[in-house]
Structures are given as structure tokens and as C-alpha cells.
Amino acid sequence: MFDFLHELTPEQKKAATIVDGPLMIIAGAGSGKTRVLTHRIAYLIATGISPRNILALTFTNKAANEMKQRIHKLLSSSDAYAVWAGTFHSMFLRILRTEHERLSLAENITIYDTDDTLRRIKYILKEFGLDEKQYNPNYVAHRISEAKMKLLGPFEYLNHSQIQAEDRARRVPQLGTIYQTYQHQLQLSNALDFDDIIYYTYILFNNHPDLLEKYSQIFRYILVDEYQDTNEAQYQILKLLTTYHQNICVVGDDAQSIYAFRGANIKNILNFQKDFPSATIVKLEQNFRSTGIILEAANHVIQQNKKQLQKKLWTNNPTGQPITLIKALDEVHEAEEVVSRLFHSKNTFQTKNGDFTILYRTNAQSRPFEDALRKMNIPYKVYGSLSFYNRKEIKDFLAYLKLIINPHDEEALLRVINYPTRGIGDVTINHLIQLARKENTSIWNILLRLNNISHALPAGSVIRLNGFKNLIQSFQESKFDHLYELAMHVYKKSGMRQDIESLNEEEKLSRSQNIEELINSIQSFEQSFTFENFKAPTLADYLYTISLITTGDNTPSEEEDHVKLMTVHAAKGLEFPIVFIVGLEENLFPLSYLELTDPDNIEEERRLFYVALTRAQRKVFLSYAQTRFRFGDRIATAPSRFLREIPQHLFEQTQKYPSPAETTVHKTIIAKNQNSSTSKHHIPPEEIAPIEHILPGQQVLHATFGKGYVESIEGEGERKRAVVVFDSVGKRILVLKFARLKILS
Numbered sequence: 001m002f003d004f005l006h007e008l009t010p011e012q013k014k015a016a017t018i019v020d021g022p023l024m025i026i027a028g029a030g031s032g033k034t035r036v037l038t039h040r041i042a043y044l045i046a047t048g049i050s051p052r053n054i055l056a057l058t059f060t061n062k063a064a065n066e067m068k069q070r071i072h073k074l075l076s077s078s079d080a081y082a083v084w085a086g087t088f089h090s091m092f093l094r095i096l097r098t099e100h101e102r103l104s105l106a107e108n109i110t111i112y113d114t115d116d117t118l119r120r121i122k123y124i125l126k127e128f129g130l131d132e133k134q135y136n137p138n139y140v141a142h143r144i145s146e147a148k149m150k151l152l153g154p155f156e157y158l159n160h161s162q163i164q165a166e167d168r169a170r171r172v173p174q175l176g177t178i179y180q181t182y183q184h185q186l187q188l189s190n191a192l193d194f195d196d197i198i199y200y201t202y203i204l205f206n207n208h209p210d211l212l213e214k215y216s217q218i219f220r221y222i223l224v225d226e227y228q229d230t231n232e233a234q235y236q237i238l239k240l241l242t243t244y245h246q247n248i249c250v251v252g253d254d255a256q257s258i259y260a261f262r263g264a265n266i267k268n269i270l271n272f273q274k275d276f277p278s279a280t281i282v283k284l285e286q287n288f289r290s291t292g293i294i295l296e297a298a299n300h301v302i303q304q305n306k307k308q309l310q311k312k313l314w315t316n317n318p319t320g321q322p323i324t325l326i327k328a329l330d331e332v333h334e335a336e337e338v339v340s341r342l343f344h345s346k347n348t349f350q351t352k353n354g355d356f357t358i359l360y361r362t363n364a365q366s367r368p369f370e371d372a373l374r375k376m377n378i379p380y381k382v383y384g385s386l387s388f389y390n391r392k393e394i395k396d397f398l399a400y401l402k403l404i405i406n407p408h409d410e411e412a413l414l415r416v417i418n419y420p421t422r423g424i425g426d427v428t429i430n431h432l433i434q435l436a437r438k439e440n441t442s443i444w445n446i447l448l449r450l451n452n453i454s455h456a457l458p459a460g461s462v463i464r465l466n467g468f469k470n471l472i473q474s475f476q477e478s479k480f481d482h483l484y485e486l487a488m489h490v491y492k493k494s495g496m497r498q499d500i501e502s503l504n505e506e507e508k509l510s511r512s513q514n515i516e517e518l519i520n521s522i523q524s525f526e527q528s529f530t531f532e533n534f535k536a537p538t539l540a541d542y543l544y545t546i547s548l549i550t551t552g553d554n555t556p557s558e559e560e561d562h563v564k565l566m567t568v569h570a571a572k573g574l575e576f577p578i579v580f581i582v583g584l585e586e587n588l589f590p591l592s593y594l595e596l597t598d599p600d601n602i603e604e605e606r607r608l609f610y611v612a613l614t615r616a617q618r619k620v621f622l623s624y625a626q627t628r629f630r631f632g633d634r635i636a637t638a639p640s641r642f643l644r645e646i647p648q649h650l651f652e653q654t655q656k657y658p659s660p661a662e663t664t665v666h667k668t669i670i671a672k673n674q675n676s677s678t679s680k681h682h683i684p685p686e687e688i689a690p691i692e693h694i695l696p697g698q699q700v701l702h703a704t705f706g707k708g709y710v711e712s713i714e715g716e717g718e719r720k721r722a723v724v725v726f727d728s729v730g731k732r733i734l735v736l737k738f739a740r741l742k743i744l745s
Helices: 003-007 010-017 033-046 061-075 078-082 088-098 114-128 137-149 154-158 161-169 175-188 194-207 209-218 232-241 292-302 331-349 363-375 392-405 410-416 426-438 443-448 450-456 459-477 483-493 496-501 505-533 539-547 599-613 641-645 666-673
Strands: 023-027 054-058 084-087 110-112 191-193 221-224 248-252 280-284 324-328 356-360 380-382 563-567 576-581 616-625 627-630 633-636 699-702 706-714 721-726 730-735
Touching (some): 010 280, 033 054, 033 078, 033 221, 054 061, 061 078, 061 084, 110 114, 114 137, 114 175, 114 191, 114 426, 137 175, 137 232, 154 175, 194 232, 292 599, 292 641, 324 331, 331 356, 363 380, 392 410, 392 505, 392 539, 426 443, 426 450, 426 459, 443 459, 459 483, 483 505, 576 599, 699 721
Parallel strands (some): 023 248, 054 084, 054 221, 356 563, 356 576, 576 616
Antiparallel strands (some): 627 633
């Protein structure tokens, strides 16, 4: 009956067959956690547990779909497709759509992506007459997202004395009001942003005990993948859902917790045993991916972290090749050296382009490597750049489709009300917005009553606005057998096809191909949806599916023969035969803006380096440059401290290992490469300003960087940071707890 378990190791089998009670599976890199998860779900179903009582939460839709396919293969049954498997956002949106009335939400809500949120915030800033330099839209969006992840709605935000004090100190005192207005406009638009999906699910369960009991009984067995990446709101929902039972299995690796900047809280996995004292702990320490040398290097690096769940990866794989260290003169030389080694390996060992991956800390580092690969005529692809769904023509087309299911969506409406051009100018649009704000309603409701308020607008504008309204209504009333036929109809009748065909040949070809690809995706979705769910999908189903696409859903295919370039964050969860980890310098990897005197920041950067190392299967190259352009100036750099945490015997012995003098941290770099204005400044302890006294606009003195002025303050408590612009080294972000600043004026 359980023949499929024979392929598991003893520890994997133990993790897969513990049925009841809390369970934490500490799954080291490359230890086969996906196999364990799929076999565990298959085992639960095989023991008689209904797949409809199993909730499996993953961090990408791709992982959830692959999991269902594997379970289907293990059981030779379609039961796998009845499991509630998907991302937090996709599963919780499904619940919100079912229970929308409890939250006074419309059934056919639309989902705002990051771009939609930023556009909406910019509209609000314009309406309030606020300067975008003072109220940076990205910063405002980040603060709103941060509040929702901490389960703070607009009311709680506006009445939180510490948060209000911080906003005043940062010279953004109206941020709470912006948050309140943003949420109100989302409600008028029948829209949610990504964070709302989690936030409202918490509200639903926390405020409606009957619904909490209902879904706790449905989700009798909960599995959570990548538990180390969960945030506070997700954690609180899981706590609620285990109120009536404790059949929760979490799978994760604290050593791969690298998303603190997105709100992930490593304490969730570190404290699991405190939350569930009866929990069983299973460690998966056998690595099936990497060579012995790669694992030994990774183990030595991660052992430097103090906050961790103890484990040590081991493998039966061959010892493998030693690590190659590349020391370059500058970033251009580094790229040339990397591509030269890559080219040599291809010619000597007949490796393919697709075997190589170049990993870097920041997206901006890709350019010299792209240049070097082009010079050698080596095909490559950069992952994590502009998403297909963020292209203008795709956003425009999707806006029309969104208006069919939700014409109140203000972002979608404003995007296409005058695209293609139909003579509806900014003055008319501003009149519409003002009328909607005055009556506290949506712009669509104003359009529906346009003939009754025509005196407020010129006659010509009324005619054109009615034309747009009639166009959208005609799309809503269209009857087609298939969704892709409706999409083709919208493409033609909206005027988009004619507009794109009027462009120059290159632009026309590119944009029309993208639209064709989108329509193809609708057809493909329709076919697969019908097969899996035995019912015809709606346009809303399609739009929800693509709105919840995650970064991890667009990962490289093994069949693609090109060199892959991506950030380490984008590479998480993937594996590659040969990996180059580049830019291993102090203030780049680890990254300087994190303020490297904060132990938590260093530990997260070290975990990121550990993730990079453990992506490799056969061979690792590490590289650093001795000089690099920063803010227009060429400065000397020092090798990353992480290089010295790898035992020297793991490197090719013919190479010069970076000496202790080379790995001196940032203070030595500053003293060595800057003029006398950056020399040490003695600040007596009694002159060091208390953290709460540091305010934006002040002139300050730093013991190493010298004089500067405080541009802004962010964070709170021990993580409170100051953005300071120094005369000597430019902008730096300092954790005030460690900065020891003196106020000059």
C-alpha cells in the first residue's frame, strides 16, 4: 500500500509518516524536502485522510503545481488535485472570495500589484499637494506594507504613538492619513493589494469565530514549506488555524532565511518548539546536490552564525573539485576573468552554456558580465529583470480585462480611459476624480450617472466619456464560448491592435508578439483549468491566477542552453551544475547599507552567502575586485569577510589566498583611500547623542566618516537607522544604536 515510501532515506521516511501532532522538519539545502513533502501528503491520503482536509502552503505556485503532479503520480489518483495546495496568497484569496460578504468585500475584487500601488500612492500625493521627494512613493508603499504585515490597519496606525512620533521625526507626518486614504480608495475600487489578502484573512478568522472553526475543521492537516520565510501576519493566521488541533507540519531551514527585508521573521522557525512544546523534530542533513568540498565550505561559513538550529550537512557525493578564487583588478576585469573561465570550461570539458550560473548580490552588477558574455558571443539570460506582466502593452490589455469583471477598479480605468487616445484629456479626468471624491464613490459610478450631471462637464467630454463607458459595457455583455475569444474581441474593439500596428516595425513586432503570448496563455489556462477542476473557468479565475504569479514561478528551464544571471535572492530554491559567486567584497557582499556593525544584518548576509554556495552541484568559483566604481568615483575595496570563513585547503592551492590585510573591514578602506577629512575623529562618550535626539536635517559627526547631515530617519527601537550624507564618503545608512554620532547643529 505504501510502496512509494521505499525510495526515502530513514529520516525522510520518518518525516513523511508522522501523522498527528506538531512536526518541524529542519531540511538542509539539497536534502530532498520537496520529495518529503509530496510523500508526506501522499501518505496522509493513503491512510484515509481526505485530500480536502489538507492545506499545503508553498511560496510559489510552481512548487504547488509540481507537488500535485508528483502526488498524482505516486498515488495514481486524481485525489492530489483536491488538496488545498498553493501560496499563502492564492489559498487565502480563495477563502476571501468565498467569505467576501463577511468583510463587506465584492466577490469580483481585483488585485493591485506593486506598480498599481505606486501609481495609486502618487495620485494621492498629488491630491494632497505633497512633494514626492519628501513623501517618496516607494517609501510610503513600504511603510503601508510593513504596517499590514504587523496587522496594523489605518486606525491602529494613526493611533500608535510611537509610529506617529517616528513619522514626525522622518518629516512624513501625513503618512498615516495617506494610508487611510489609500485603503479607502481601494475599497471604492473593489480592490485589494497583496498584503491585504493576508491582512483580511487574519481579520476574517480573528473577528469571526464561526469561520475560524469552520476552516480549522476543513484544514485538519496543515503543511507549511519555507517556514523560515513567514512573516508576522502569516504566523498569526497559522496560530489561529491550529486552535482546534495541532496537526501542523512546518518545513524549513533557518540557515536559508534571507527575506527579512520583505518582513520574514526568523524567530518563527527558531521558536517553533516554544509555540508547540510537544513538537517532534526531524533533521534532514544528508545533501544529495553538492560535492563534499562545496558542503564543507558551506558548513564552515554558516557555523559562524550564533542564532541557528544546529545541524551539519553531509553527503555521499564525491569530494569534487576545489573552489576557484578569482582576484580581479576592477569590475570589468572581474567579468572578463569569469567569462574566460567559463569559456575555458566549455572548450575543455564540453560543458553547456546552461550549466553555468552567475550569482550576484544586487541587480546592478549584471552589466559588466552581460558585456563580457556578448563579446565572447555566449548566449545568456538575466532573470529577475522586467516581468512579462509589467510590460506596458500587457498592463494596458489586462486593465481592459479587469474592467470587465470590476469596472470600479480605478487604477485600471484611469490607465485606459484615454488609451488608445480618444480625446479624454487630463482636465476631464481630473473633473471626474473630483466628482468621485466629492460624492465618495467610484469613477465608474460617476460615468453611469453622467447624463444626470452633464452640466459639470463640457458636452464634447460627456460624449467621449459615454463612448468609453459604452465600450466597457459592451465587453461585459459579450458572449463567447471561450475566454481567449473574448480577449481577441477586446484587443480589436478597444483600439489597441490598431494602435500597436501604427508603431514602427520593431516596436509593432515586439508588442504584438507579447499580446499574442498573453492570449495564448489564456487559451492554455482555459484548457488546463477545465481538465483539473472539471468546470469552465471565468475571466476572474484567469485574472486572479496571473495576479498571484510569484517571482519563483518564472525560473529557468533545464532545457534552455544559455548562461543564467541572477541575484542570490532569485536563485533560492534552485540548483545549478557550476556557479560563479561574484562581487565578494566588503560593503557589496555583505552589503554596506545594512550597517555591518549590527550582528543580525551580518548573520542574514552570511545566510545569503550560504544559500549561494549551496546552489552549486559540481563546482564553485568565487570572485572579487580590488577596485570598483561607487557613486562615480573609483575606490579600493577589500575582499569579503566570508572568504576567510572558508578553510584555505578547500581552495585551489596554486592561487594566492586573500591575506588578512586584504580582508580588513570598511574602516581600513576609508582610512586608506579617502583624503584627510575622513581621518578618525575622537568623540568623547559624554558628547555622543542619545538615539532619540538624532533628527533629520541635523549636522552630525561620525568617528570614522567625519561630518555629514542627517537626510532621514527610519525604523524603530534597536533597528532605528539614519540615512546620513557625509562630506567624505557620500550617503551611508547607520544603525543609530552603533553609530555613536555627535550633533554639531
